[in-house]
Amino acid sequence: MSLESVNRKREIEDLEFYLEKPIYTLLGASVGPEEKKVNVIGVPLEDTVSFRPGTRFAPDVLRSVSRFVEYSSSSDSVLSFSLLVDCGNVTLLQGAVSRNLDRIRRVGSVLLRVCRGLLVVGGEHTLTLALADVLAERGNVLLVVFDSHLDLKDEWPPGQEVSHATFLRRLLEKRQNITVLHVGSHAFDEKELRFLEENKSRLVRIGPAEAHPGRLSRLVRDLSRDVEHVYISIDVDVLDPAQMPATSNPEGVGLSYRDLTCCLQLIAQSLNNKIRIVDIVEYNPLLDQGYTYATRIIKLMIDTVTTIWQYA
Numbered sequence: 001m002s003l004e005s006v007n008r009k010r011e012i013e014d015l016e017f018y019l020e021k022p023i024y025t026l027l028g029a030s031v032g033p034e035e036k037k038v039n040v041i042g043v044p045l046e047d048t049v050s051f052r053p054g055t056r057f058a059p060d061v062l063r064s065v066s067r068f069v070e071y072s073s074s075s076d077s078v079l080s081f082s083l084l085v086d087c088g089n090v091t092l093l094q095g096a097v098s099r100n101l102d103r104i105r106r107v108g109s110v111l112l113r114v115c116r117g118l119l120v121v122g123g124e125h126t127l128t129l130a131l132a133d134v135l136a137e138r139g140n141v142l143l144v145v146f147d148s149h150l151d152l153k154d155e156w157p158p159g160q161e162v163s164h165a166t167f168l169r170r171l172l173e174k175r176q177n178i179t180v181l182h183v184g185s186h187a188f189d190e191k192e193l194r195f196l197e198e199n200k201s202r203l204v205r206i207g208p209a210e211a212h213p214g215r216l217s218r219l220v221r222d223l224s225r226d227v228e229h230v231y232i233s234i235d236v237d238v239l240d241p242a243q244m245p246a247t248s249n250p251e252g253v254g255l256s257y258r259d260l261t262c263c264l265q266l267i268a269q270s271l272n273n274k275i276r277i278v279d280i281v282e283y284n285p286l287l288d289q290g291y292t293y294a295t296r297i298i299k300l301m302i303d304t305v306t307t308i309w310q311y312a
């Protein structure tokens with residue numbers, strides 16, 4: 001065994017302190033971490049709630065509900081068990097957002113060195129700040145965000161610099177080598193639009209009406225030209241609340257599930273071998289009825305994994 005792989009093995013073992021082993025794994029996966037697989041981590045981060053609390057329960061509820069659904073995608077493929085491992089949840093300290101982001105960064109940094117891809121289950125959207133930051137250490141990043149909100153506020157609530165509504169601004173201030181394609185937003189204020197305008201060379205927004213494959217394919221091709229790594233972040237409130245009411249900050253309208261998966265397919269076709277991280281955030285099981293919408297999130301995970309990693 002080479003020194004490099006001995007060190008890698010030791011780093012993975014050292015993660016034990018920061019990862020809580022799952023009681024049930026997601027989608028019947030075996031327990032990770034494991035090299036060369038798609039590693040699942042739950043991130044029960046919920047430190048900056050502004051409306052309805054509950055996202056921190058999402059990873060464990062989704063694992064538990066995933067025992068009762070079929071592992072087939074909405075386009076007739078069946079998830080391969082050998083593709084995924086579940087590393088459990090990042091152990092977090094309730095209320096300590098910056099220490100928690102450090103822990104998420106640390107776990108992400110080790111796993112990204114060894115895994116094929118990272119499937120991250122939130123928790124609040126703020127976790128993307130830590131993981132996109134880690135990915136940007138490794139080269140130029142295209143971050144594709146699906147979200148009803150722009151999350152470009154300077155402070156939210158007033159006085160709070162790091163939160164689910166400010167994370168994207170903090171990320172762009174910190175990292176010059178991240179380009180963002182923002183899809184589906186229709187909820188923002190004038191200051192956020194001004195920031196968008198001032199940063200339009202690396203922050204491209206397409207609203208819900210334009211979120212179709214034809215428009216996306218050209219943009220994705222152009223934006224990914226000088227990019228080594230792609231990160232896809234899905235805030236489930238991008239979906240119409242009629243299709244996804246179980247989310248902390250709903251915004252009245254949104255994309256259909258089919259719009260979202262068509263966009264994902266298109267991105268996967270154009271950028272498959274560059275996609276390193278997908279996160280699915282802001283599902284709130286306390287607002288779910290009989291776990292109906294948990295099954296939709298699980299279907300979204302299966303569709304994502306089969307589209308992006310299984311048939312690559």
Ligand SMILES: [Mn+2]
Pocket residue numbers: 147148149235237238249282
């Ligand atoms: Mn949102």
